[in-house]
Amino acid sequence: MSIVILIFINVTSIKQLMNYSPSRSKLVIITLLFLIAGFWGIFLGLIIFTKPNFILTALGFVNISLGIFLGFKILRMSYTRNIKQKK
Numbered sequence: 160m161s162i163v164i165l166i167f168i169n170v171t172s173i174k175q176l177m178n179y180s181p182s183r184s185k186l187v188i189i190t191l192l193f194l195i196a197g198f199w200g201i202f203l204g205l206i207i208f209t210k211p212n213f214i215l216t217a218l219g220f221v222n223i224s225l226g227i228f229l230g231f232k233i234l235r236m237s238y239t240r241n242i243k244q245k246k
Contacts, residue, residue, distance in 0.1 A: 183236060190229040197222030 200219025204212040 183233060186229055186233050186236075190226050190233065193222045193226030193229065197224075197226060 197219045200215050200222060202219075204214075204216030204219060208215075
């Protein structure tokens with residue numbers, strides 16, 4: 160019974176965390192950091208090292224994809240704000 164209660168408490172706290180949305184300026188900074196780190200990782204992995212480093216290059220692509228995802232989230236935030244203002 161106590162396990163069920165603990166699972167319920169965890170699910171409710173996760174739902175509250177999912178509703179949290181950071182400000183637009185914080186998202187822009189995090190997006191830029193992901194994109195810069197991704198391009199830097201690809202540059203180091205493919206050009207700087209004598210042998211291509213697959214892991215560094217792959218992590219660079221992961222960072223770029225996270226930056227693109229957060230950029231899309233920023234665009235969606237501004238789009239929903241415009242729709243709410245029109246109503």
